[in-house]
Amino acid sequence: MADPIMRRFGPWFGGSGRETKPGEILAAAISALPDAIAPFSIVSCDVFDTAVIRRLARPEDVHLLTGLRAASLGLLRCSAEAFQPLRIEAERAARADAIAAGHDEVRIQEVFNYLYECGIVTDVTRMAELEVAVECDVCVPVVAVRDILNQETARRRLIYLSDTILSGVAIRAILMRNGYTGGFEVITSSDTRRNKASGRLFPHLIGIAGCLPHEILHIGDNPVSDIGRAKAHGIETYYLPRRRSPPEQDQLSAKAPLVRLLHSHRRSAAAAAARELKAAVPAIELGRADPARGLTGGVPAHDLHRLASILAIGFTLFVLAEARRRGIKRIYFLARDGHLPITIARRLTARTGDDFDLRYLRVSRQAIMVPSMADDLPALAMRIGDRMLNSPLSTALDFLKIDSAVTTGILRDLGLDPETRPGVTRDFAPIQRLFAAAGPLITTPLQERRAAALGYLGQEGFLEPGPRLIVDVGWRGSTQKGFSPLTGIPDDDIVGCYVGLLADALGPRIGPANTACYLFGFGNPKPLTNTVLDGYALLELLLSAPQGSVSHYEWTAARPDLMEAPRAAPVEFAEGEPGASRRRQTAEAIEHACLDEFEAMDQLLDGAWPETIDPASALFDLERPLTRPSRADINMINTIPFIQDVGRTISHVPVNPVPWHELLRSPHRAIQRISRSPWRAGAVRASLPWPIPDMTFADFKHRAERLASIFGLS
Numbered sequence: 001m002a003d004p005i006m007r008r009f010g011p012w013f014g015g016s017g018r019e020t021k022p023g024e025i026l027a028a029a030i031s032a033l034p035d036a037i038a039p040f041s042i043v044s045c046d047v048f049d050t051a052v053i054r055r056l057a058r059p060e061d062v063h064l065l066t067g068l069r070a071a072s073l074g075l076l077r078c079s080a081e082a083f084q085p086l087r088i089e090a091e092r093a094a095r096a097d098a099i100a101a102g103h104d105e106v107r108i109q110e111v112f113n114y115l116y117e118c119g120i121v122t123d124v125t126r127m128a129e130l131e132v133a134v135e136c137d138v139c140v141p142v143v144a145v146r147d148i149l150n151q152e153t154a155r156r157r158l159i160y161l162s163d164t165i166l167s168g169v170a171i172r173a174i175l176m177r178n179g180y181t182g183g184f185e186v187i188t189s190s191d192t193r194r195n196k197a198s199g200r201l202f203p204h205l206i207g208i209a210g211c212l213p214h215e216i217l218h219i220g221d222n223p224v225s226d227i228g229r230a231k232a233h234g235i236e237t238y239y240l241p242r243r244r245s246p247p248e249q250d251q252l253s254a255k256a257p258l259v260r261l262l263h264s265h266r267r268s269a270a271a272a273a274a275r276e277l278k279a280a281v282p283a284i285e286l287g288r289a290d291p292a293r294g295l296t297g298g299v300p301a302h303d304l305h306r307l308a309s310i311l312a313i314g315f316t317l318f319v320l321a322e323a324r325r326r327g328i329k330r331i332y333f334l335a336r337d338g339h340l341p342i343t344i345a346r347r348l349t350a351r352t353g354d355d356f357d358l359r360y361l362r363v364s365r366q367a368i369m370v371p372s373m374a375d376d377l378p379a380l381a382m383r384i385g386d387r388m389l390n391s392p393l394s395t396a397l398d399f400l401k402i403d404s405a406v407t408t409g410i411l412r413d414l415g416l417d418p419e420t421r422p423g424v425t426r427d428f429a430p431i432q433r434l435f436a437a438a439g440p441l442i443t444t445p446l447q448e449r450r451a452a453a454l455g456y457l458g459q460e461g462f463l464e465p466g467p468r469l470i471v472d473v474g475w476r477g478s479t480q481k482g483f484s485p486l487t488g489i490p491d492d493d494i495v496g497c498y499v500g501l502l503a504d505a506l507g508p509r510i511g512p513a514n515t516a517c518y519l520f521g522f523g524n525p526k527p528l529t530n531t532v533l534d535g536y537a538l539l540e541l542l543l544s545a546p547q548g549s550v551s552h553y554e555w556t557a558a559r560p561d562l563m564e565a566p567r568a569a570p571v572e573f574a575e576g577e578p579g580a581s582r583r584r585q586t587a588e589a590i591e592h593a594c595l596d597e598f599e600a601m602d603q604l605l606d607g608a609w610p611e612t613i614d615p616a617s618a619l620f621d622l623e624r625p626l627t628r629p630s631r632a633d634i635n636m637i638n639t640i641p642f643i644q645d646v647g648r649t650i651s652h653v654p655v656n657p658v659p660w661h662e663l664l665r666s667p668h669r670a671i672q673r674i675s676r677s678p679w680r681a682g683a684v685r686a687s688l689p690w691p692i693p694d695m696t697f698a699d700f701k702h703r704a705e706r707l708a709s710i711f712g713l714s
Contacts, residue, residue: 042215050242055140062138065604075126091106105164106190112127142273153184206233261604309621330461331356331357332469336543336545365482367570377435378435389643393411393434406441413437459567538637551571554569657683667705684700
């Protein structure tokens with residue numbers, strides 16, 4: 001018969017000047033399917049990649065998932081990640097034996113018999129059942145094909161024909177679970193020992209059908225085994241082109257199984273189909289910012305969540321494992337960095353049954369550190385000065401709601417320039433003089449903030465006796481250092497769990513005994529510090545929360561009519577617009593998309609979550625944008641103002657390029673400026689003109705210093 005796709009849609013595909021997407025070709029083929037079926041009373045249909053598609057990119061990735069589940073059930077004598085290549089080799093060996101016996105196909109029991117005899121699996125029957133269950137969970141229907149075939153079952157005989165090591169009973173279960181109905185029949189190469197690839201299964205189909213070959217229409221996705229072999233036996237065919245999934249990257253194959261599974265899920269035909277469907281639905285109909293379509297202001301949030309998912313899941317697994325190891329039940333996830341991890345942790349513990357007390361604590365470095373230093377104004381002055389970024393000295397007391405005009409008057413009395421910018425000059429002597437002179441003015445509001453902060457922590461149960469674990473991104477552990485002097489809680493009763501801590505975080509209040517670090521820290525064997533330092537702001541963005549950062553706490557009025565005493569409530573920093581809305585929308589979109597990926601993995605794993613993901617694997621998606629970002633990466637992130645000065649409403653983007661002429665005139669000063677950037681690798685890329693290639697900050701610093709030395713530049 002003539003190709004119905006080209007007959008019906010050829011003019012549309014040809015000569016339009018537009019590249020046709022694979023999904024459009026498949027959609028056109030499916031829409032023409034009812035007309036193709038109409039002349040036939042018997043229709044046979046391929047199963048995998050035609051009637052159902054997998055939520056993983058490759059069939060062999062099913063074995064990776066089976067290995068994880070089998071390991072959790074105690075069915076393996078090897079690691080979960082070792083199972084995949086062993087399973088593939090076992091099928092190859094068992095197939096060779098089957099071919100030697102005159103068969104086209106091997107059966108699943110024979111594969112697991114081989115693995116049992118080799119001492120890899122402990123139970124043949126349970127492993128075979130597990131692989132069938134995994135295939136059921138991995139497969140989703142091609143909905144349009146299913147709906148068409150379900151309608152046709154009442155009018156014609158429908159036979160599903162599959163080359164598979166699974167039995168017909170297993171294939172029927174997969175089809176029925178995916179909504180295929182009616183009195184269909186199933187023929188598999190495993191049951192008949194003949195397959196489509198050899199062509200020997202089609203004479204069997206003709207015999208079962210009891211008709212002439214040309215009275216059968218076979219639908220399939222493989223141009224050789226489904227189309228060529230069927231035509232060779234006189235059977236009419238209809239080609240439904242499959243979606244091709246990209247291969248696994250070489251560097252990905254060495255990462256943790258969960259990371260490989262998530263990437264396989266992202267590359268899968270099912271994921272591609274879901275993205276196309278979602279892209280066709282207006283975002284307003286979805287009821288929220290849609291990660292697949294981007295956000296107001298052009299922020300492509302789907303790219304951002306791809307950077308965040310594995311790190312967020314890996315860090316959360318690490319937190320829960322550390323709490324188990326230390327026997328700590330109370331876990332406080334600190335705002336805003338703990339927002340996404342606590343959401344994941346709640347879903348994980350619902351699976352594991354762990355009885356952790358998970359709480360979200362609305363704190364920030366400033367909300368804890370400022371009242372903790374109420375009696376140490378020189379240290380507080382240094383702290384505020386370090387956080388002022390590009391703000392003038394006249395705004396140094398804004399965080400206490402002291403008007404800048406008042407501050408300016410004090411500075412002039414001291415003979416200081418109100419426009420001095422300590423965050424830029426790194427000279428904190430002027431701000432220390434200011435705090436000393438303004439002592440009587442700031443002592444009272446500091447003590448009030450201390451009382452309110454203690455009130456809030458008491459309300460949240462943080463002051464109750466016993467150990468507690470706090471969860472934060474980290475870097476210097478400032479919030480943990482502030483808890484003990486503020487609350488009087490012993491340092492040993494507060495354990496900090498961090499993405500990472502720098503060496504200068506070490507001090508009398510914080511050390512190896514009361515910290516645990518995921519990527520790098522005290523005693524951590526993974527030297528990932530420099531990788532993260534090249535773009536630490538990215539981690540703070542990706543793990544952030546929609547709500548604003550906490551500035552301080554204020555008491556609410558008592559409600560005698562409701563029997564409510566005064567309460568201490570968090571007060572958020574004011575954020576200027578439009579940056580605030582853009583940051584909130586971005587955080588919401590990242591959260592929704594990350595949780596979608598978590599749920600997809602949870603459904604596939606069926607509770608078989610690993611205890612940890614190694615740090616190098618957790619950074620796989622982030623390593624390139626952290627260390628060697630492209631201009632597209634920078635343009636994407638720089639649409640989101642999320643970095644704030646202390647006490648200011650203005651938010652900044654993470655990358656401010658150094659002008660090229662400044663690089664040439666004063667390379668050492670330019671290096672220092674870039675080194676203080678929260679995304680220094682991004683600042684390098686944004687500052688260097690094309691065609692200079694992407695490079696890490698360390699590469700840039702080394703080359704710039706050599707050139708400065710050669711040309712005698714200051």
